[in-house]
Amino acid sequence: MAAVTATPAKTAPVSVRPLRRRPSVGRIAAWVVMAAIVLVTLLPFYWILRTALSSNTALAAHPGDPLPVDFTTGGFERALGLQSTEEAIAQGGSGGGLKFWRYLINSVVVSTLITVCQIFFSAMAAYAFSRLRWRGRDKMFGLFLAGLMVPTIFTLLPNFVLIKQLGLIDNLLGIALPTMFMTPFAVFFLRQFFMNVPREVEEAALLDGAGKVRIFFRVMLPMASTPILTLGVLTYITSWNDYFWPLMVSYSDSSRVLTVALAIFRAQTPQTGYDWSGLMAATLIAALPMLLLFGVFARRIVSTISFTGVK
Amino acid sequence: MTIASSSPPSRLPVGGAEGARTTPRTGRAKAREGGGDGRLAAVFLAPALLGFVVFLLWPTLRGIYLSFTRFNLLTPAEWVGLDNYDRMVHDPIFWDSLRVTVVYVVINIGVQTVSALAIAVLLQRLTQSAVLRGIVLTPYLMSNVVAGIVWLWILDTQLGIGNEVVAGLGFDRIPFLNDETWAIPTIALINVWRHVGYTALLLFAGLQAIPNDMYEAARVDGASEGRMFWRITLPLLRPVLAVVLIMTVIGSFQVFDTVAVTTNGGPANATNVLQFYIYGSAFGRFQFGYASAMSVALLVVLSAITVLQYRITRAGQTDLG
Numbered sequence: 001m002a003a004v005t006a007t008p009a010k011t012a013p014v015s016v017r018p019l020r021r022r023p024s025v026g027r028i029a030a031w032v033v034m035a036a037i038v039l040v041t042l043l044p045f046y047w048i049l050r051t052a053l054s055s056n057t058a059l060a061a062h063p064g065d066p067l068p069v070d071f072t073t074g075g076f077e078r079a080l081g082l083q084s085t086e087e088a089i090a091q092g093g094s095g096g097g098l099k100f101w102r103y104l105i106n107s108v109v110v111s112t113l114i115t116v117c118q119i120f121f122s123a124m125a126a127y128a129f130s131r132l133r134w135r136g137r138d139k140m141f142g143l144f145l146a147g148l149m150v151p152t153i154f155t156l157l158p159n160f161v162l163i164k165q166l167g168l169i170d171n172l173l174g175i176a177l178p179t180m181f182m183t184p185f186a187v188f189f190l191r192q193f194f195m196n197v198p199r200e201v202e203e204a205a206l207l208d209g210a211g212k213v214r215i216f217f218r219v220m221l222p223m224a225s226t227p228i229l230t231l232g233v234l235t236y237i238t239s240w241n242d243y244f245w246p247l248m249v250s251y252s253d254s255s256r257v258l259t260v261a262l263a264i265f266r267a268q269t270p271q272t273g274y275d276w277s278g279l280m281a282a283t284l285i286a287a288l289p290m291l292l293l294f295g296v297f298a299r300r301i302v303s304t305i306s307f308t309g310v311k
Numbered sequence: 312m313t314i315a316s317s318s319p320p321s322r323l324p325v326g327g328a329e330g331a332r333t334t335p336r337t338g339r340a341k342a343r344e345g346g347g348d349g350r351l352a353a354v355f356l357a358p359a360l361l362g363f364v365v366f367l368l369w370p371t372l373r374g375i376y377l378s379f380t381r382f383n384l385l386t387p388a389e390w391v392g393l394d395n396y397d398r399m400v401h402d403p404i405f406w407d408s409l410r411v412t413v414v415y416v417v418i419n420i421g422v423q424t425v426s427a428l429a430i431a432v433l434l435q436r437l438t439q440s441a442v443l444r445g446i447v448l449t450p451y452l453m454s455n456v457v458a459g460i461v462w463l464w465i466l467d468t469q470l471g472i473g474n475e476v477v478a479g480l481g482f483d484r485i486p487f488l489n490d491e492t493w494a495i496p497t498i499a500l501i502n503v504w505r506h507v508g509y510t511a512l513l514l515f516a517g518l519q520a521i522p523n524d525m526y527e528a529a530r531v532d533g534a535s536e537g538r539m540f541w542r543i544t545l546p547l548l549r550p551v552l553a554v555v556l557i558m559t560v561i562g563s564f565q566v567f568d569t570v571a572v573t574t575n576g577g578p579a580n581a582t583n584v585l586q587f588y589i590y591g592s593a594f595g596r597f598q599f600g601y602a603s604a605m606s607v608a609l610l611v612v613l614s615a616i617t618v619l620q621y622r623i624t625r626a627g628q629t630d631l632g
Binding site for chain 2: 026027030031033034037038040041042044045047048051059060063064117121122124125127128129132133134135137140143144147149150151152153154155157158159160161162164177178179180181182184187212213216237240241242243244247248259262263266274276279280283286287290291294298299302303
């Protein structure tokens with residue numbers, strides 16, 4: 001551990017329903033800390049927006065102004081490739097063409113493909129590991145769990161060689177394939193939930209004449225819908241934000257995803273210095289879909305992130 | 312994310328060693344050995360098993376094999392025995408990048424664990440607001456690339472608001488990401504900003520398992536919040552904390568994205584973390600064999616950490632059960 005100390009905030013006795021009377025010094029201090037945490041968490045987001053709506057020349061003149069300076073949507077126009085090269089360069093852009101719509105679509109395709117297939121196949125495997133009886137089941141599951149021990153990064157180089165041999169370099173399918181079928185974590189996570197579905201529910205369905213396949217679709221998947229949703233959103237965010245693997249696999253616009261495009265945008269620095277306004281607009285465009293996705297499901301996700309399997 | 316800690320992986324998962332034997336923790340009797348639904352199970356398992364073998368098991372074995380070869384992607388791999396490892400041991404840049412990585416991990420994990428614990432405790436003892444939990448998680452929705460670029464701007468020496476504040480306080484401007492001393496701590500803290508909320512929520516989930524009447528009882532005895540933290544929260548959270556630590560340390564060692572978009576390994580290799588050096592060896596100099604050998608070294612380090620942490624924490628496990 002590094003020598004960092006943070007004294008836990010001393011608070012007055014708190015019951016589940018805090019007393020409405022004079023809050024103690026400790027409680028006030030704790031709220032101040034909490035407010036500081038929220039501020040540090042959210043301020044960068046405001047700063048992205050403020051910068052994206054400013055013009056580069058004004059940014060240099062008023063670096064500390066809290067409001068957008070010399071309001072313009074030029075940054076967004078550059079990020080989305082709506083400006084002519086001359087105009088972009090005049091406003092402090094690099095003039096390097098970026099087809100953000102294209103990258104946005106690529107990101108959506110890759111993340112959707114990975115999420116839908118990975119969750120579905122992992123759920124199937126989790127069902128086989130939890131509710132079906134077959135020889136060698138626990139040994140096989142142990143092997144899958146051992147897969148958790150291999151850091152993702154270790155398999156990237158050999159997987160790159162494999163994808164190259166398959167002729168899928170610079171192809172969206174090549175980016176999606178390695179995580180499209182399963183991750184040990186997804187199988188493990190869903191198995192935990194399937195294990196907790198009461199037997200009675202299954203037996204009732206069996207008595208009604210439903211087969212095991214039907215039980216999977218009609219009983220298991222609906223009953224585990226919240227964990228599946230949580231896992232789905234987390235998987236989507238993870239694949240959306242992945243950088244290292246797509247960086248290896250894609251060479252051209254046809255398979256470039258947003259994270260890789262952003263890094264290229266950042267590397268295209270004009271002579272005059274960074275195009276901060278365009279760069280911040282681009283990061284906002286890249287991050288916004290995830291913020292919206294999270295916003296829709298936040299309540300369910302925040303309450304489901306939990307410690308399945310930690311005893 | 313959560314991981315299993317029901318039993319220790321006895322050996323490293325190389326070549327399909329048996330890992331953890333799990334026991335179902337529901338009240339159900341263990342499935343009878345024997346094929347009840349063998350054929351159906353095969354169908355249900357097929358896609359996941361295909362993915363497991365082709366994109367996880369086979370690459371793991373192949374990565375180990377490649378570390379004993381000279382391989383530039385264009386010509387077939389050529390067996391060179393321990394040459395890559397010999398070179399690695401005598402490569403000062405490798406040792407330096409390992410040192411840089413360790414410094415990064417220590418700062419990153421130290422600050423992140425303490426902060427996440429503080430946030431989790433505040434979320435548990437001060438307020439049960441779901442909105443605050445959601446807010447804390449927002450940076451996690453960014454990619455490392457976005458987080459890196461945003462902080463590159465905030466900390467820019469001339470124009471960044473961070474340095475405006477530094478200057479406003481009467482200090483000299485700090486070239487956070489262009490200075491050999493500042494760069495690694497800065498990158499470590501950027502990643503704390505992005506991940507601390509997620510870690511805090513995992514710890515918070517662990518805190519929720521602590522029965523509230525323990526706190527009630529302690530309060531009747533006149534214990535202060537601080538005392539409760541040291542006497543109740545921390546001891547009972549230990550197993551969860553241990554698992555979270557293993558996960559975050561393993562993640563932390565694999566740092567790459569943030570370095571790639573902020574400093575590109577510079578200045579003067581000050582932020583040349585191991586993963587960055589591996590990437591450069593493979594895709595910059597086409598030494599896939601050497602890059603694989605370094606990946607194996609990283610794998611060994613991470614496995615050792617996992618085993619070690621497991622041993623340590625198992626010694627003092629508390630159980631709520």
